[in-house]
Amino acid sequence: MTQLPFQERKTPWRAVLDLTTGCYPAFAWGGPLGNILPVFHFHDVSREALEPYLKYLKENGYQTVTSEAMSQWARDRIHPGRRSVVLCFDDAWASMWTVVTPLLEQYEMSAVTYVIPGRVADAPDSRDPAAWNAGEGDSLATWPEIKAMQASGRVDVQAHTLTHAKLFCSEQVVGFMTPETHLTTLGRPVLEFGSPPQVMEDNMLGAPLYLARSRMSDALAYVDTESARQACVEHVAANGGSECFKQAGWRQRLEETASRHPGRFESVEEREQSQLSELAEARDLLKRHLPGHTIRQICFPWGIAGQSAVELARRSGYETAVADRLWGRRCMWKKTDPYHIMRLKHSYIFALPGRGRKSLYPFARRS
Numbered sequence: 026m027t028q029l030p031f032q033e034r035k036t037p038w039r040a041v042l043d044l045t046t047g048c049y050p051a052f053a054w055g056g057p058l059g060n061i062l063p064v065f066h067f068h069d070v071s072r073e074a075l076e077p078y079l080k081y082l083k084e085n086g087y088q089t090v091t092s093e094a095m096s097q098w099a100r101d102r103i104h105p106g107r108r109s110v111v112l113c114f115d116d117a118w119a120s121m122w123t124v125v126t127p128l129l130e131q132y133e134m135s136a137v138t139y140v141i142p143g144r145v146a147d148a149p150d151s152r153d154p155a156a157w158n159a160g161e162g163d164s165l166a167t168w169p170e171i172k173a174m175q176a177s178g179r180v181d182v183q184a185h186t187l188t189h190a191k192l193f194c195s196e197q198v199v200g201f202m203t204p205e206t207h208l209t210t211l212g213r214p215v216l217e218f219g220s221p222p223q224v225m226e227d228n229m230l231g232a233p234l235y236l237a238r239s240r241m242s243d244a245l246a247y248v249d250t251e252s253a254r255q256a257c258v259e260h261v262a263a264n265g266g267s268e269c270f271k272q273a274g275w276r277q278r279l280e281e282t283a284s285r286h287p288g289r290f291e292s293v294e295e296r297e298q299s300q301l302s303e304l305a306e307a308r309d310l311l312k313r314h315l316p317g318h319t320i321r322q323i324c325f326p327w328g329i330a331g332q333s334a335v336e337l338a339r340r341s342g343y344e345t346a347v348a349d350r351l352w353g354r355r356c357m358w359k360k361t362d363p364y365h366i367m368r369l370k371h372s373y374i375f376a377l378p379g380r381g382r383k384s385l386y387p388f389a390r391r392s
Contacts, residue, residue, distance in 0.1 A: 032351050033238065033329055043355065050356040053369070053376050062090075062098050062357035063377070064111040064347075064368040069118040070125065078374045079132045082110065085379030089134040091181035092322040096344045099363040110377070111357075112136040113347070113368060115324060116185060116211060117145075122170035123157040129179040139185035139324040139347075140171060141211075142310040143220045168314055175315050182315060183322040184343075186241065187307040188222045190215040190326075194244035195236035196287065201257065201279050202232040204267045211326070215240070216251070218299070229254065231261030231269070233283045240303055243331030245290045253286035300334050304341040321345065328367075335364050 031039070043049060052058050067075070082089070087108045094105040114121050117140040129136055148167040166174070174180035189211050200206070202225065213224035214237045225232065232254045238244040257279050261269045269275055291299075308320045321344040325334065328349030338346050346364040353367045375383040 029236070029238065030242075032349065033242065033327070042351070046352060048353060048355050048367075049369075050354070050358075052378060053373055055376075055382075058108065058378055060104060060359065062095070062105060062109055062111065063373070064095070064113060064357060064366060065371045065374055066113040066115060066368045067125075067371045068115050069120050070114070071120065072124050072128065075124060076128060078371060079128055079134060081375060081377075081379065081381060082134070083132050084381070085377065087377065087379075089136065091135050091137050092183050092345070093181075093319075095357065095366065096321055096363070098357055099345050099361050099366065102359060110374075112371075113324070114138040116141060116189070117166045117171060117182075119152070119157065119164040119166055119170075121180070122166045122174060123152060123154040126174050126177060126180055127154055130177065135179050135181065137181045137183055137322070138174065139183050140311060141165070141185045141187070141189045142307055142314070143188040143222065145171065172315065175318055182311065182318065182320075183324065184304075184307040184311055184320055185324050186303040186326055187310070188215060188218060188220075188240075188303065190218070190222065190240035190303065191237045192240050192244075192246040192248075193235040193250060193288075194238045194242075194247055196247055196290075197235065198233045198280055198283055199236055200234040201276070202227070202229045202234065203270050204230070206234075216254075218302075229258055230266060231257040231259075231279055233257055233279070239325070239327050239329040241300060241325045241331065241334040242329050243333055245293070245296055246299070247288050248291050250286075250288040253283045253288065256282050256286055297333055297337065301337050301341065304334070304337055304343070308341060308343070322347070325349075330364075338364060 050061055050063065087110050089112055090105045090109050095111060097103040098105060114125055114136055117138045121138050125136065145165060146167050148169055151169045151173050171182060175182045191212060191214050193214055208225060215222045215224055217223040235247055260279065260282050304323060311320045323338050323343045324347040330346065330348035335348065345366060347366045347368060348364060349367060350365050353365055355367045355369050357366060
């Protein structure tokens with residue numbers, strides 16, 4: 026069976042490799058901070074989850090810096106100063122506006138948020154943080170909120186590609202959309218690019234699923250799968266909808282249906298053009314919405330960046346990039362590659378030197 030490359034898998038073995046090859050900074054093991062710049066990442070957060078980290082940083086005299094300082098350290102070797110850290114919030118969820126920005130104001134700190142402009146909705150006005158109910162479902166910050174965050178001086182808006190796309194990259198069917206299938210909001214494979222992109226939906230019962238990888242990987246996308254998807258969805262609808270999956274042999278029948286409608290692999294040229302669009306259009310769209318603001322950094326979704334994507338990021342004018350790689354150090358140091366900045370989970374903030382410092386193991390496994 027086709028599998029993801031080792032570097033792109035979320036596996037405990039990757040953590041073991043990083044731990045045994047010195048990828049983690051000394052402070053993670055109880056050592057000193059040294060002449061590095063730690064970069065921590067968060068996603069969607071609640072006030073209760075985030076505030077203890079900001080309180081710890083404040084009480085122990087840490088300062089927060091953003092993408093400009095990251096660029097100066099990576100490119101010009103100018104360190105931002107003693108006890109500096111970077112706080113990153115991927116995707117710019119609604120909580121970036123309703124939770125993070127008010128807390129940054131309260132603690133007099135700053136952070137970087139990576140926005141997916143092709144998925145951002147417009148709205149007549151910003152939501153009231155005090156009235157926002159986090160249980161209302163997955164939601165990204167809107168354009169008025171992103172503009173207000175940037176204008177606050179506390180949030181540095183940078184790019185997370187245009188659509189944060191994951192694409193099919195194998196002709197081998199690995200599953201089908203069933204009533205039990207659960208795909209995350211940003212983990213749904215993109216079927217057609219646009220603003221917003223067309224993605225796999227829960228109501229596409231019977232649609233074939235193929236191995237999917239980030240658009241920013243070096244994989245060639247498996248495209249033109251619409252006919253197979255439509256044929257499988259129609260088969261399920263004609264055989265009882267969700268009841269179809271209770272019938273013996275349903276998988277074999279769907280596999281046979283899909284096999285009669287093969288797709289194709291894109292060319293290298295098509296891949297590069299698609300990647301360039303994701304990088305350049307993200308930067309241009311953010312600039313249009315945030316005139317006068319410098320978009321200098323790209324954060325690659327899931328930390329995945331193939332050789333092609335890294336080179337295209339350079340050509341697109343990005344000064345730095347957040348990207349994972351094997352053997353890379355999970356901090357910024359004097360030899361950091363500007364296009365392979367690696368980060369630590371936010372739980373490692375409590376490993377920073379200071380009062381109330383915690384040991385590694387109780388929290389290293391938390392997300």
